[in-house]
Amino acid sequence: MISDNTFIWMAVFAVSSAIVNGLGIYAIYKNKSWAEKAKTYLMCFAAGMLISVPLVFAFPNAVEKNFYAGFAGLVGFLFMFFSNNVIKHRTRQQSLAFGITAAEGIGIHSFVDGVIYAVTFSASILVGFLSGLGLVIHEFAEGVIIFSVLIKAGFKKKKAALCAFFIASLTTPLGAFIAYPFVSMLDSSLLGLALGFVVGVLIYISASHLLPEAREHEKEHSKWAFLAGVALALVIVLTKMA
Numbered sequence: 001m002i003s004d005n006t007f008i009w010m011a012v013f014a015v016s017s018a019i020v021n022g023l024g025i026y027a028i029y030k031n032k033s034w035a036e037k038a039k040t041y042l043m044c045f046a047a048g049m050l051i052s053v054p055l056v057f058a059f060p061n062a063v064e065k066n067f068y069a070g071f072a073g074l075v076g077f078l079f080m081f082f083s084n085n086v087i088k089h090r091t092r093q094q095s096l097a098f099g100i101t102a103a104e105g106i107g108i109h110s111f112v113d114g115v116i117y118a119v120t121f122s123a124s125i126l127v128g129f130l131s132g133l134g135l136v137i138h139e140f141a142e143g144v145i146i147f148s149v150l151i152k153a154g155f156k157k158k159k160a161a162l163c164a165f166f167i168a169s170l171t172t173p174l175g176a177f178i179a180y181p182f183v184s185m186l187d188s189s190l191l192g193l194a195l196g197f198v199v200g201v202l203i204y205i206s207a208s209h210l211l212p213e214a215r216e217h218e219k220e221h222s223k224w225a226f227l228a229g230v231a232l233a234l235v236i237v238l239t240k241m242a
């Protein structure tokens with residue numbers, strides 16, 4: 001079931017992630033106000049895709065492979081909840097030590113993003129493609145965020161941009177390429193559990209990370225961006241199901 005195409009598609013999306021993340025870093029480096037405005041809309045749009053795809057497409061796919069995928073999904077959600085609590089708590093404080101802790105958290109998060117590509121593309125190219133679209137778009141915001149965190153921690157602009165690239169951009173393809181050989185060895189039933197876990201992670205990213213962050217800087221059209229993300233996901237899923 002796992003073909004060479006699976007790997008190629010995963011690689012394309014993982015590398016695009018790094019590029020879009022790098023674009024986010026470059027954008028805020030060059031033009032802070034433009035980048036922050038774009039960030040809000042892109043986060044909302046990505047949130048729309050990343051809540052729809054797991055619920056209507058990836059989760060049924062996971063349950064088809066393993067009836068207990070919902071339990072894995074709950075574990076994935078709780079995993080994100082507890083690991084993100086630590087990060088959020090620490091990013092409030094503006095010092096080098098806390099900046100580094102926050103950067104570590106973002107680095108781990110970006111690595112997990114890469115693992116998500118390995119799991120979703122192994123489940124099916126369409127599941128990977130759909131989750132991947134939302135993920136690649138949210139990478140722009142992540143690039144903007146990591147740069148801001150490092151600046152708050154006292155880094156000079158150039159150094160912040162370079163560190164951000166290593167911490168947030170490169171870690172995603174790294175996660176994908178490291179996880180892929182292991183994920184591709186899983187049988188269908190275990191892959192169902194892994195996909196269930198990823199569904200929990202994606203729902204968390206959308207509902208608890210992207211949406212509240214975007215709401216903090218409530219822009220007039222952000223809910224339209226959110227609904228546009230939902231609509232795009234539904235259009236692709238429904239066309240493929242028909």
Ligand SMILES: [Zn+2]
Pocket residue numbers: 109110113138139142
């Ligand atoms: Zn992410």
